Amino acid sequence: MPPQPQVKRSFLEFLKSFIGIVRVLQILLGAGVWVTIAANKYEGSIHYVLFVAVLFWFLTLAIFILTILDKQDLVPIVGGERWLLSNVIHDVAATLLYLSTIGIMIYKTQKNSYCNLDVYKHHCLYKVYLTASVFACLTAGVFLLSAVYGSCRKCRGERTVV
Numbered sequence: 513m514p515p516q517p518q519v520k521r522s523f524l525e526f527l528k529s530f531i532g533i534v535r536v537l538q539i540l541l542g543a544g545v546w547v548t549i550a551a552n553k554y555e556g557s558i559h560y561v562l563f564v565a566v567l568f569w570f571l572t573l574a575i576f577i578l579t580i581l582d583k584q585d586l587v588p589i590v591g592g593e594r595w596l597l598s599n600v601i602h603d604v605a606a607t608l609l610y611l612s613t614i615g616i617m618i619y620k621t622q623k624n625s626y627c628n629l630d631v632y633k634h635h636c637l638y639k640v641y642l643t644a645s646v647f648a649c650l651t652a653g654v655f656l657l658s659a660v661y662g663s664c665r666k667c668r669g670e671r672t673v674v
Contacts, residue, residue, distance in 0.1 A: 523580055534658045535576045538606075541654060542569040544647040545613075552640045558620065561613045561644070568606045568655075575599060596666050603659035610652035617645035 526532040546565035549558060578584050584591045590598035620641045627636035 522582060526580055530661065531658065532579075534654055534661070535572060535579070537654045538572045538651065538658065539569065539576060541647055541651040542572060545569075545644055545651055548640060548644045548647060552637060553635075554637075557616045561616050561648070564609045564613050565648075565651075568609070571602060572606070575602065596662060596670060600659055600662035600666055603655050603662060606655040607652055607659055610648055610655060614645065614648045614652060617641055617648050621645050 527536070542565055546562055546569060549562050549565070554562065578587065584595040587595075587598075621638065624636060624638040624641055627634065628638045
């Protein structure tokens with residue numbers, strides 16, 4: 513039982529660190545994107561948006577859990593000394609794919625803007641798409657922030673995430 517206080521301390525240190533806070537924000541905002549879309553009727557290119565949101569939500573959650581448990585050394589090929597670089601690549605890829613998602617969501621929002629009137633009584637996805645667009649923008653921003661922060665740390669020669 514003695515190792516538990518050390519693990520708990522490490523857990524709290526990670527959650528209080530910049531990257532820990534950013535990872536929690538990525539998970540929460542990413543969930544906001546896919547829950548907003550999945551809770552409503554969607555079609556066409558929104559399937560891609562949902563795919564990107566769920567994919568990076570799961571990947572970010574996995575990275576978060578592995579980092580909290582300090583088990584990144586167990587991940588083959590991308591773990592160990594390459595963990596920081598893997599995190600940066602993940603964040604850059606997420607940023608780029610979320611940028612395409614933002615474009616799709618903005619297009620769909622504009623396409624449904626006609627039903628944003630009080631007199632329009634039918635089911636309208638305008639507010640859903642607008643909300644998902646805002647969540648996607650915020651999520652992309654947090655991923656970009658994390659990618660820049662990780663890149664700066666990698667350039668300074670650091671090898672660990674925390």
